[in-house]
Amino acid sequence: FYDPQSGQILIDGYDVKKVKLKSLRRQMGIVLQETFLFSGTIIDNIRYGKPEATDDEVIAAAKLVGAHEFIEKLPDGYYTKIGEGGVGLSVGQKQLVSFARALLRDPAILILDEATSSIDPYTDLLIRKAMKTLLKDRTSIIIAHRLSTVRDVDRILVIDDGRIVEEGSHEELIKKGGLYSYLYKMQFKEPEAVETVATSPH
Numbered sequence: 001f002y003d004p005q006s007g008q009i010l011i012d013g014y015d016v017k018k019v020k021l022k023s024l025r026r027q028m029g030i031v032l033q034e035t036f037l038f039s040g041t042i043i044d045n046i047r048y049g050k051p052e053a054t055d056d057e058v059i060a061a062a063k064l065v066g067a068h069e070f071i072e073k074l075p076d077g078y079y080t081k082i083g084e085g086g087v088g089l090s091v092g093q094k095q096l097v098s099f100a101r102a103l104l105r106d107p108a109i110l111i112l113d114e115a116t117s118s119i120d121p122y123t124d125l126l127i128r129k130a131m132k133t134l135l136k137d138r139t140s141i142i143i144a145h146r147l148s149t150v151r152d153v154d155r156i157l158v159i160d161d162g163r164i165v166e167e168g169s170h171e172e173l174i175k176k177g178g179l180y181s182y183l184y185k186m187q188f189k190e191p192e193a194v195e196t197v198a199t200s201p202h
Contacts, residue, residue, distance in 0.1 A: 011109060012139055029107030033114035035094040037086035042071055043078040045086075045097055049105035061104040064133050066126035067096035092123030099127060103134055110140040112149070124148060147184050156180065 009016045016024060029049070037045050046058045053061075059078065062068045070093055074080035086094040095115060102110060115127075128148060134140075135153075144150050151170045158166035158173070158180045166178050173180040 024109075027108040028111060029102040029105045029109070030111045030113065031095070031098045031102050031115040035086055035098045037082060037084075037089075037094060037097060039082070039084045041076075041079045041081055042074065042097065045082070046078075046100045046104060049101035049103075053104055058100070058104060062096075062100040065096055065099040065103055065130035067093070067100045070096070092120055095127065096123065096130075099130055099134065103130075108138055110134065110138055112140070112142045112144070114143060114145065115149070128152075147180075147187055 003017065038048075043055065043058055046062060047053050050057070055078070059068065062071060062078075071078055071080075080088075082088045086097070089097070098115070124146070131149075132152070140153070142150050142153060150156055154169065156166075156168060156170060156173060157164050158178075160179060166173055166176065166180050168176065170184075174184065175181075
């Protein structure tokens, strides 16, 4: 983390400068675009978020984020071994494992940094559904270029060339007709077609 050069960063009304870094990090869960998965079993990779978790707790977290279905189809289910960096899994599957890990940890503050930028429409829909559970009752900061990820959040900040140029809810920004509205329309020229692909049986 870096201290701001001016102003202050508040989380739940508290200035982060006045909170011990160790304490702040302990309350955070982070899901990045480049997932951190180690060589080992699926269940151990998910349990990394909460080492003392039981198998039932791990499976429950996987079910909530939509990872259970694909894990059950693997040769050894949750005990299937994967390579360093998640070798053996697709990009979308890696992200679902990371989401399960974050949910298992149950952090007070959740940061998603481009967590859905490299996934297919079907997995994107799974994660959007899971995010409603994942984001509930916690402070969440989502950094995204894929705008479907932030469509349902309380407040969107649009940053262009390092500056905040727009602020508001999805509906407010669409009505405003500015940069966010333009980018959203560019990404979703045929939104119904995207939903159809995402919900088709596999």
